[in-house]
Amino acid sequence: MKTAALDYNYENLKRILELPELNDENQQWLLKFLETTNQPELKQLLWEYFEKDIEKNLGIQKDTSDRLLRKMHDKLAIEQPIKKPTVIKMTSVRMAVASVVMALVVTSIYFLSGKSKPVTLANTSRPAPSTQSHTVEVAPGKDGAILTLSNGTKILLDTLNNGTLAEQQGSKIIKKGTQLIYSGGGANTEVAFNTMSTPRGRQFQLVLADGSMVWLNAASSIRFPTAFTGKDRKVEVTGEVYFEVAKNPSKPFKVMAKGTEIEVLGTHFNIDAYDEVTKTTLLEGSVKINTQNKTSFLKPGQQAQIVAGGEIKTSNSVDVEQVMAWKNGRFVFEDADLQTIMSQVSRWYDVDVVYQDKMPKRSFTADISRNTNLSVFLKVLHVSGIHFKIEGKKLLVQP
Secondary structure, eight states, X not given: OOGGGOOSSHHHHHHHHTSSSOOHHHHHHHHHHHHHOOOHHHHHHHHHHHHHXXXXXXXXXXXXXXHHHHHHHHHTTOOSOOSSOOSSOOHHHXXXXXXXXXXXXXXXXXXXXXXXXXEEEOOOOSOOOOSSSSOOOOOOOEEOOEEXXXXXXXXXXXXXXXXXXXXXXXXXXXXXXXXXXXXXXOTTOOOOEEEEEEOTTEXXXXXXXXXXXXXXXXXXXXXXXXXXXXXXXXXXXXXXXXXXXXOOTTSOEEEEETTEEEEESSOXXXXXXXXXXXXXEEEEXXXXXXXXXXXXXXXXXXXXXXXXXXXXXEESOOOHHHHTTTTTXXXXXXXXXXXXXXXXXXXXHTOEEEEOSOOOOOEEEEEEETTSOHHHHHHHHHTTTOEEEEETTEEEEEO
C-alpha cells in the first residue's frame, strides 16, 4: 500500500503493523507517525515495550536501554507512565511493534526530522541482514597485542597461555587473561624499555611495574620501562590509551604524546592522540598539561585539546561517557559526522574505508556494542540512507 494515501491515525497504524513485512514507505510512515502522534495508547505501548522488553529482546545493557527510553519519552512528551491502556486492546499491536522495532534496529524518531537534526540510532548486538546482496561478515576486534622487548624480540600475545613469558633485568613479564603484568625489579634494577602495540582490530591491558593500569585501544602503542628507578615515571604513547595511575607523590607519572607531556601523581585519564588534535580527558584527580610554550591544569570532567603550535584549549562540557565508550566495550556517538564514525570502524574492524562519492552532511547519535559484527553496524547506518559494500579489506561508502 502507498503510505502517501494514509492519514497519520491509530487505525492506519494498526493496518501497517499487521503487514507481514514493511517496505521503505511503510517504515517512513511509521517513523513519521511516531514523531507526530500524541495519542495516549501509543505512549502506553512504547512505555510498556521499552521499559519491560528492550533489554530482553535487543540484548543491550540496562544503562543503554534507560537512556534510549528517556529519549523516546522526551520526544513523545511523556511525563509519567499511564497506568492502564484504554479503549484498544494492546496485545497484537504490541507484538507487531516489537517486530517492527527489531526490523528497524530501533531507529529512533529523529530520522525524519530534517537534515538539521541528527539521525538517532539505537544500540544492538544481534545479527542483522547484510547491506549487500550477500552476507559478508567481518568480525569485531578482540583482545590481542604485540610486545616488543628491549632486544627487539617480538611476542604475539593474542593466543599465548597464561604464565610467565619472559624476564628482563629482574622484572617478570606475566600474561594473565587479557592483561600483561610487570612485577619485580627494585630501585637498583637496570632499566630496559619495552613497547606494547595493538594493531587495528586489537586491544589489550597492561599493568606497569608500579601497579599503574593501562588500556590500549586499537592501533595504539605504549613504550615503558620494565621498572621505574628514577625521580619520575615516564612513558610514551600513540593512538588512544586510558590510564589509572598508582599514587606515588614522590615520583610523578609523566606521559609523552606527540610532543605533549601530561604529568600526574595518581589519577584516571584518557589520551586520544590519533589525529592532529591530541585530547586529554580527566576522569579523576588532577593533571598538568605541558607543551613547548603552554601549561594548563585539568579538573575532573575537563578535556584539554592540543592544537597546532602547542596551543591548549580546555573544554568543560566534554561527554566523559562518550570518551570512555571504547574502554567500556561500546561505540557511543553524539551528533558525530560519518567520517568520525568511519575512522573508528576502520581501526576496530581492520578495514580501509573508501568514499566513492561526496557524502551528504549528516550527524548521527548511536550506542552500539563493539562486539557487533560489521554487517550489523552497517545495517544501523544503512537505515539513514548511507550505503556500504565490503570488498575484502575495503569498505566502500556510497551516498
